[in-house]
Amino acid sequence: MTSVPNCRFCATPLTVTLCDLGAMPLANDYRLPDEKSPERSFPLHARVCPSCFLVQVDDSVPPDAIFSDYAYFSSYSDSWVAHARRYAEAMVARFGLGPQSLVVEIASNDGYLLQHFKAAGIPVLGVEPAANVAETARAKGIETEVAFFGVETARRLAAGGKRADLMAANNVLAHVPDIRDFVGGFAVLLKPEGVVTFEFPHVLNLIEKVQFDTIYHEHFSYLSLVTVEKVFAAVGLEAIDVEELPTHGGSLRLFAAPAGSGRVPSPRLGALRAKEHAAGLDTLAGYEGFAAKVAEVKRGFLAFLAEAKAAGRKIAAYGAAAKGNTFLNFCGATPDDIVAVFDRSLAKQGRLLPGSGIPILPPESIPDVAPDYLVILPWNIAEEVMAQARELMAPEARFVVAVPQIKIMP
Numbered sequence: 227m228t229s230v231p232n233c234r235f236c237a238t239p240l241t242v243t244l245c246d247l248g249a250m251p252l253a254n255d256y257r258l259p260d261e262k263s264p265e266r267s268f269p270l271h272a273r274v275c276p277s278c279f280l281v282q283v284d285d286s287v288p289p290d291a292i293f294s295d296y297a298y299f300s301s302y303s304d305s306w307v308a309h310a311r312r313y314a315e316a317m318v319a320r321f322g323l324g325p326q327s328l329v330v331e332i333a334s335n336d337g338y339l340l341q342h343f344k345a346a347g348i349p350v351l352g353v354e355p356a357a358n359v360a361e362t363a364r365a366k367g368i369e370t371e372v373a374f375f376g377v378e379t380a381r382r383l384a385a386g387g388k389r390a391d392l393m394a395a396n397n398v399l400a401h402v403p404d405i406r407d408f409v410g411g412f413a414v415l416l417k418p419e420g421v422v423t424f425e426f427p428h429v430l431n432l433i434e435k436v437q438f439d440t441i442y443h444e445h446f447s448y449l450s451l452v453t454v455e456k457v458f459a460a461v462g463l464e465a466i467d468v469e470e471l472p473t474h475g476g477s478l479r480l481f482a483a484p485a486g487s488g489r490v491p492s493p494r495l496g497a498l499r500a501k502e503h504a505a506g507l508d509t510l511a512g513y514e515g516f517a518a519k520v521a522e523v524k525r526g527f528l529a530f531l532a533e534a535k536a537a538g539r540k541i542a543a544y545g546a547a548a549k550g551n552t553f554l555n556f557c558g559a560t561p562d563d564i565v566a567v568f569d570r571s572l573a574k575q576g577r578l579l580p581g582s583g584i585p586i587l588p589p590e591s592i593p594d595v596a597p598d599y600l601v602i603l604p605w606n607i608a609e610e611v612m613a614q615a616r617e618l619m620a621p622e623a624r625f626v627v628a629v630p631q632i633k634i635m636p
């Protein structure tokens with residue numbers, strides 16, 4: 227069979243591979259040690275659209291097998307809560323929001339963000355697909371609509387008199403299968419003078435820092451300004467500003483308004499367009515050679531494992547998250563290579579990582595396991611992990627980060 231899928235935004239045949247990671251289990255399918263049901267795996271193939279340059283993974287997973295991201299989103303870290311509070315303060319000040327305004331968040335979870343607007347006396351509405359999560363928000367007094375967002379939901383809300391001054395979509399754009407319909411909903415629900423902000427990992431970092439471990443089945447799209455502006459143009463939005471954020475290994479916060487808003491675009495937009503153009507993200511050339519770099523990361527990690535094991539060293543890892551699962555399964559790691567992975571999540575402790583079958587233990591077990599090397603899988607929080615785990619490790623033990631290349635640290 228030679229047919230290829232079509233672009234999830236512009237329907238162009240996806241003839242260009244970014245990287246093919248092979249058959250992979252679902253990244254959040256944590257297993258019990260005595261689980262009898264066979265583990266399912268699905269192709270994980272990232273492609274780039276030759277027309278709109280949307281980087282995307284194939285729809286290879288039946289919808290009933292896809293996990294919602296709610297387990298991740300409901301466990302906010304302290305730094306994420308602080309990020310939400312700073313966002314609310316900045317938006318209230320910048321757009322002069324008050325009791326006459328309406329703030330709508332899409333994928334509003336338990337109200338972690340909207341609570342800050344509500345506390346400032348600004349009316350809010352959350353839209354959240356998971357009913358149990360929406361209930362948590364309602365218990366806090368955050369009005370929440372249980373729905374998947376798109377043009378139809380937006381029309382229904384607008385018909386009910388809801389029009390937004392500010393809309394927020396944080397870390398959800400990359401996770402929606404139908405990006406055109408999803409973004410189209412904002413054009414419907416915003417007031418003509420309203421503004422929406424989207425936060426998403428910037429594909430420039432995926433390419434330049436070889437962050438292939440951020441690729442997993444439920445992460446459908448990997449986004450650039452050049453592509454998102456094409457989506458905006460198709461649905462009647464226009465970019466007005468952009469900020470580069472350090473979250474998730476490098477994210478964008480993109481501000482948009484209904485087309486023809488008359489708002490003066492920030493010079494930061496032009497600067498970022500130039501940066502993406504310099505990196506070649508608006509041509510196929512910018513995406514060439516990525517698969518070879520990914521193979522090189524794998525070779526480097528396998529060489530490290532082989533050398534450490536030959537020297538009789540014990541290797542463990544830290545962080546049982548999606549990122550680590552893509553990485554370990556692509557490298558073919560087993561419990562024979564990595565004896566355990568430590569994680570603070572009580573829901574994951576006692577389970578096994580999908581695919582690799584490596585047992586998940588609480589960080590308090592680090593002294594008992596006594597690894598010579600601790601591989602930090604979530605490289606974006608490496609410093610935080612090192613600060614927490616150092617006192618649990620032997621003085622001569624070392625930390626390791628494997629992406630974009632092996633780095634061994636005291």
Ligand SMILES: [Zn+2]
Nearest residue numbers: 233236275278
């Ligand atoms: Zn396309």
